[in-house]
Amino acid sequence: MKTTNYNGIPDVKIIENIKYEDNRGFFIEKYNSNLGFKTIQDNFAFSKKNVLRGLHYQKEYPQAKIITCVKGKILDVFVDLRTNSESFLKYGKVALNGIEKSILIPRGFAHGYLALEEENIVYYKVDNYYKPEYEERISWKDKKINIDWELEKYGISEKDLIISEKDKKL
Numbered sequence: 150m151k152t153t154n155y156n157g158i159p160d161v162k163i164i165e166n167i168k169y170e171d172n173r174g175f176f177i178e179k180y181n182s183n184l185g186f187k188t189i190q191d192n193f194a195f196s197k198k199n200v201l202r203g204l205h206y207q208k209e210y211p212q213a214k215i216i217t218c219v220k221g222k223i224l225d226v227f228v229d230l231r232t233n234s235e236s237f238l239k240y241g242k243v244a245l246n247g248i249e250k251s252i253l254i255p256r257g258f259a260h261g262y263l264a265l266e267e268e269n270i271v272y273y274k275v276d277n278y279y280k281p282e283y284e285e286r287i288s289w290k291d292k293k294i295n296i297d298w299e300l301e302k303y304g305i306s307e308k309d310l311i312i313s314e315k316d317k318k319l
């Protein structure tokens with residue numbers, strides 16, 4: 150697997166895996182401990198088209214995440230909340246649409262994604278336990294962070310978005 154730094158935000162890494170194809174299909178060695186990522190939980194989330202999840206983070210018990218879109222396509226967005234970081238409050242984003250590409254987001258980031266196909270399955274590894282009592286949320290349209298979710302590019306209008314009540318209230 151090849152890891153490259155995400156341009157402009159330290160410690161965020163794009164992971165690209167080798168796909169070994171043959172007449173049966175393909176094989177991918179998706180994860181190994183060389184990444185230095187200690188998985189505590191594996192999560193799967195199914196999202197219909199136009200679902201927007203996030204932006205969430207756990208201030209206590211922060212979670213680093215390795216995000217993979219195993220079916221469909223998502224626009225994955227992450228916001229640097231590390232106050233000592235040169236990219237504090239900057240956001241990054243990457244389209245993920247296949248098993249062979251992932252993004253590693255370290256602890257100290259808010260995370261969210263927009264589901265772009267009819268059916269989208271996101272698989273992500275986290276390195277700390279889910280602690281809902283410590284979960285914090287930032288609005289997907291927070292004015293200060295001002296994320297470009299590329300709605301126009303994907304032909305999505307804001308009224309089409311499917312957002313949880315908790316996220317809507319932000």
Ligand SMILES: Cc1cn([C@H]2C[C@H](O)[C@@H](COP(=O)(O)OP(=O)(O)O[C@H]3O[C@H](C)C(=O)[C@H](O)[C@H]3O)O2)c(=O)[nH]c1=O
Pocket residue numbers: 192194202203204205206260261262279313
């Ligand atoms: C995150 C999580 C959720 N749940 C349960 C709690 C709820 O009954 C149900 C849905 O939870 P929630 O609405 O918080 O799911 P998302 O809105 O997708 O939350 C996630 O959204 C963004 C994109 C993230 O990066 C986080 O992993 C997480 O906050 O799953 C669990 O049992 N364990 C978990 O680790």
